[in-house]
Amino acid sequence: MRQIGIGIAGLGTVGAGVYKHVAQNRALLCERLGVELVVRRAIVRDVHKPRVAGPPAAELTTRWQDLIDDPDVQIVVELMGGIDESLALIRAAINAGKIVVTGNKALLAEHGQEIFALAAHKKVPVFFEASTAGGIPIIKTIREALVANHIVSIHGIINGTSNYILTRMTDAGLDFAEALAEAQAHGYAEADPTFDINGWDAAHKAIILASLAYGFWVGTDKIFVEGIDKLTATDIRFADELGYRVKLLAIIKADASLPDGGAGNSGGIEVRVHPTLIPKTHVLASVSGVFNAVAVRGDVVGETLFYGRGAGQDPTASAVISDLAEAAIALGGQHRTYGFTPHGLYGTCKPLEDVRSRYYLRLAVDDRPGVLAQVAGIVGQHDIGISSVVQPETHDAADRAQLVFMLAEASERQMQAALADILQLACVTPPPALLRVESFS
Numbered sequence: 003m004r005q006i007g008i009g010i011a012g013l014g015t016v017g018a019g020v021y022k023h024v025a026q027n028r029a030l031l032c033e034r035l036g037v038e039l040v041v042r043r044a045i046v047r048d049v050h051k052p053r054v055a056g057p058p059a060a061e062l063t064t065r066w067q068d069l070i071d072d073p074d075v076q077i078v079v080e081l082m083g084g085i086d087e088s089l090a091l092i093r094a095a096i097n098a099g100k101i102v103v104t105g106n107k108a109l110l111a112e113h114g115q116e117i118f119a120l121a122a123h124k125k126v127p128v129f130f131e132a133s134t135a136g137g138i139p140i141i142k143t144i145r146e147a148l149v150a151n152h153i154v155s156i157h158g159i160i161n162g163t164s165n166y167i168l169t170r171m172t173d174a175g176l177d178f179a180e181a182l183a184e185a186q187a188h189g190y191a192e193a194d195p196t197f198d199i200n201g202w203d204a205a206h207k208a209i210i211l212a213s214l215a216y217g218f219w220v221g222t223d224k225i226f227v228e229g230i231d232k233l234t235a236t237d238i239r240f241a242d243e244l245g246y247r248v249k250l251l252a253i254i255k256a257d258a259s260l261p262d263g264g265a266g267n268s269g270g271i272e273v274r275v276h277p278t279l280i281p282k283t284h285v286l287a288s289v290s291g292v293f294n295a296v297a298v299r300g301d302v303v304g305e306t307l308f309y310g311r312g313a314g315q316d317p318t319a320s321a322v323i324s325d326l327a328e329a330a331i332a333l334g335g336q337h338r339t340y341g342f343t344p345h346g347l348y349g350t351c352k353p354l355e356d357v358r359s360r361y362y363l364r365l366a367v368d369d370r371p372g373v374l375a376q377v378a379g380i381v382g383q384h385d386i387g388i389s390s391v392v393q394p395e396t397h398d399a400a401d402r403a404q405l406v407f408m409l410a411e412a413s414e415r416q417m418q419a420a421l422a423d424i425l426q427l428a429c430v431t432p433p434p435a436l437l438r439v440e441s442f443s
């Protein structure tokens with residue numbers, strides 16, 4: 003059987019999983035692909051490190067140039083993480099005509115436009131299924147299975163680590179540090195978990211999904227990002243009492259206010275990632291632990307939902323190997339795709355201030371007559387409706403009362419202006435807790 007040579011850059015959580023499963027499922031892959039995938043070389047930082055899975059020591063190297071120079075390596079799999087070295091490797095691989103497979107969402111979010119332009123220029127495919135939602139085949143779904151659709155919206159829980167942390171804090175009462183340590187031990191977190199926690203890992207994935215869905219590369223400066231790092235147990239509890247689960251949600255929407263309901267070709271696209279109150283009755287509220295879920299609405303297909311493990315060795319290896327299969331097919335004949343095809347149907351991001359949402363607002367206030375009226379008055383002056391107000395009788399540690407408002411839909415501009423005025427009140431003690439509520443309408 004014809005062999006296809008693979009060079010893997012990185013034998014950590016994901017790289018070792020790819021090596022292990024390509025070997026374990028060799029016969030199945032041979033049957034399905036009609037070629038044999040053979041890992042010829044692997045790049046690591048430390049060749050002496052003990053490894054559970056990987057090629058023989060003689061095939062390990064610390065120089066990524068060795069993958070480029072090896073004529074028997076036809077596919078380069080970048081699983082090192084980081085930006086500079088990975089970008090240099092991918093550029094060199096494309097220039098050398100080697101197909102690239104990567105799971106590096108941070109790199110794609112920052113440099114995707116350049117990488118795919120080079121890939122198209124050199125006619126070398128770049129595949130990236132593992133970059134978003136772990137084992138869920140969401141990239142191929144949007145690019146291929148939903149090709150008939152204008153994408154109206156995408157709602158995704160797409161960071162396994164933060165969802166795992168929120169679940170363990172809510173259901174098992176763990177504190178943040180304990181829950182993060184568990185996620186790291188399971189191999190879910192990034193080498194540096196900062197981006198998992200501050201929302202940017204999910205934001206990188208949202209950029210990839212939005213760019214694929216709408217055909218222009220979305221800039222990192224065009225999206226709103228807030229992580230779970232400022233979320234407090236108090237707000238998770240209040241949300242629970244009000245009938246909501248708090249999830250780190252990526253929201254990508256075409257402008258529904260357009261005459262064509264956002265399904266046409268002229269609207270602004272909103273892309274945001276933030277802790278979000280989701281009604282407990284909505285299916286996304288029950289996505290727990292490391293699981294991810296992505297709800298995609300298309301103008302032809304309607305609602306679709308994709309669910310699976312969003313991080314960790316095995317699900318991510320499954321996604322990488324699906325790209326190896328696609329690469330093997332591409333090597334066998336016509337290149338069907340270069341990974342990302344720009345088109346000009348949408349072209350702009352909606353200004354963040356124009357994004358509309360409902361809001362949960364919790365304020366620590368002095369417990370005296372007139373305070374509620376002052377806050378409600380400001381909210382009203384900014385033309386924001388109040389859906390409900392709760393003031394539990396218990397006070398916080400500093401003896402302040404808690405006012406919890408559920409606010410009607412308003413623009414980010416209105417809400418931020420109202421909040422700025424509220425914080426001028428002497429009776430309000432910062433910081434406020436402002437969370438967005440998704441109604442999925």
Ligand code: NAP
Binds near residue numbers: 082189313
């Ligand atoms: P990891 O466990 O930290 O492994 C990184 C691997 O790359 C290690 O084998 C390391 O070598 C090697 N490496 C790093 N920098 C290198 C350099 N400059 N030169 C040579 N080798 C280098 O990372 P991971 O969790 O497998 O993640 C890898 C990539 O997949 C990242 O882009 C990540 O965002 C993405 N990803 C991860 C997951 C997940 O669940 N973990 C899921 C989807 C996507 P040593 O072994 O010698 O240290």
Ligand code: HSE
Binds near residue numbers: 133191
């Ligand atoms: N750190 C990422 C997460 C890995 O937790 O979702 C999968 O991309």
